[in-house]
Amino acid sequence: MIHKYYLFHPVMFLARHHLRHVILHVTDRCNLRCRTCFVRKQTHDMALADAKAIASKLGKVRWLDIGGGEPFLHPELTAICGLFPGSEITIPTNGQMPEHIHRTVLELASAFKNRLTLAVSLDGFEATNDSLRGEGSYGKALRTLELLRAVPCITVKVNTVVCAANFSELTSFMRFVRGLAPDYHSLLLLRGAPEDSALALPPLDALEAATEEVLNILGSYDYGDKGNPLLRVLKKRYQRYLWLLNLKTLRTQQCWVPCKAPCLHRAVYPDGAVSLCELMPPVGNLLEEPMDLLEEKMIDTLARYERSHGPCFCTHNCNLGENIQTHFRSILSVLLGMDP
Numbered sequence: 001m002i003h004k005y006y007l008f009h010p011v012m013f014l015a016r017h018h019l020r021h022v023i024l025h026v027t028d029r030c031n032l033r034c035r036t037c038f039v040r041k042q043t044h045d046m047a048l049a050d051a052k053a054i055a056s057k058l059g060k061v062r063w064l065d066i067g068g069g070e071p072f073l074h075p076e077l078t079a080i081c082g083l084f085p086g087s088e089i090t091i092p093t094n095g096q097m098p099e100h101i102h103r104t105v106l107e108l109a110s111a112f113k114n115r116l117t118l119a120v121s122l123d124g125f126e127a128t129n130d131s132l133r134g135e136g137s138y139g140k141a142l143r144t145l146e147l148l149r150a151v152p153c154i155t156v157k158v159n160t161v162v163c164a165a166n167f168s169e170l171t172s173f174m175r176f177v178r179g180l181a182p183d184y185h186s187l188l189l190l191r192g193a194p195e196d197s198a199l200a201l202p203p204l205d206a207l208e209a210a211t212e213e214v215l216n217i218l219g220s221y222d223y224g225d226k227g228n229p230l231l232r233v234l235k236k237r238y239q240r241y242l243w244l245l246n247l248k249t250l251r252t253q254q255c256w257v258p259c260k261a262p263c264l265h266r267a268v269y270p271d272g273a274v275s276l277c278e279l280m281p282p283v284g285n286l287l288e289e290p291m292d293l294l295e296e297k298m299i300d301t302l303a304r305y306e307r308s309h310g311p312c313f314c315t316h317n318c319n320l321g322e323n324i325q326t327h328f329r330s331i332l333s334v335l336l337g338m339d340p
C-alpha cells in the first residue's frame, strides 16, 4: 500500500526510483583506526547471499555508495558491485593496500565504464594525516592515488575530513592535492562525535574566512567531465552551492533543504539493518522485513523526529545530493549559479 506521505508529495512518488541513493556498508572491518572515525569496528562482512537478497529488495538504485569499514577488505567486493549493474558506484578507500585496490578497480572499471568513482582518503600532509589516520598511512594512500589515476574510464577523487586538527593547513594541502591531478577533491565536514573528543569542527568564522580560497581551488577541477563543458560548469556550481549550504546550515542551525531521506536514501549495514541515513538509528532489517514496510517506518521515523525537533538538518554531503536535486529553489540556484 502507498504511504499517505506520497498523497502530499506526488513528485517524490514518481522520482523515488530514479533518484534513489543507497549507502551499502559491505563490511565494518578496517585496517586503520582513524581518530575521526564514526564506524563501530567489528568483524562483519556482508555475506554475498545476503547482498543478493538486499539488492533485489532495494530495486533500482541510481547512486550506490559502497561503505565500510574499508570496502576493499571484503573478498567479494566485485561480486557485490555486480549486483547493481545499472548504478553509478562510488567506493571510498583508505588506500592502504595499493596493489590489491588497483587490481580490483581494474576488474570493476570494465563493468562500470564511466560510472565508477574511487575516493581516496587523505586528511592533510604526511605528519597531520598520519597523526589522524595512523603511522605510514599517507605514503600508501598516495601510492594508491597514483595507481588509480592511471586507470581509464573511472573518476578519482580525494576525500578530506575537515576538522580542527588539519584546518590550519587545509588550503595549502588542497593546492598540493590539486597538483596530484585527481578529478576533484571533496571536503567533508567532521560529523558525529569522534572517539577523540579533542577533535572538532574548526570555528565557523575560520571556515567562512577560508571560503574564498576553498571555492577557488574547488572551482579549478573539471570533475571528470573533460568532454562535456555544460556538465562541468553545473558540477562546479553544485560543489560551490554544497559548501555554502553547509556553512549556512552551521551558522543558522536550521534546515534549508528539506530532507527526502525516507523516499530517496537508505543506509544498509552488513547484517541487513537499514536506516534513513548514517546519522539515524536503524528502523529494521532488510533481510527480515519487506522494503515497503521499512519505507513506511522511515517516513514515520522522520515525521516523529521532526514533530519534536523541527525540520531535520545535517551537513552530510552524501544525503544532500538527492535533497538538492529534488528542491526547486536549489535546482534553480545551481542552474543559475546563485548562492544558497
Ligand code: SF4
Pocket (backbone or CB within 6 Å): 030, 031, 032, 033, 034, 036, 037, 038, 039, 068, 069, 070, 094
Ligand atoms: S579508514 Fe574509514 S572506516 Fe577505517 S578507521 Fe578510518 S575513517 Fe574509520
Ligand code: SF4
Pocket (backbone or CB within 6 Å): 259, 260, 261, 276, 277, 278, 279, 280, 302, 312, 313, 314, 315, 316, 319
Ligand atoms: S537531515 Fe540529515 S540527519 Fe536528518 S534524516 Fe536527513 S540525512 Fe539524516
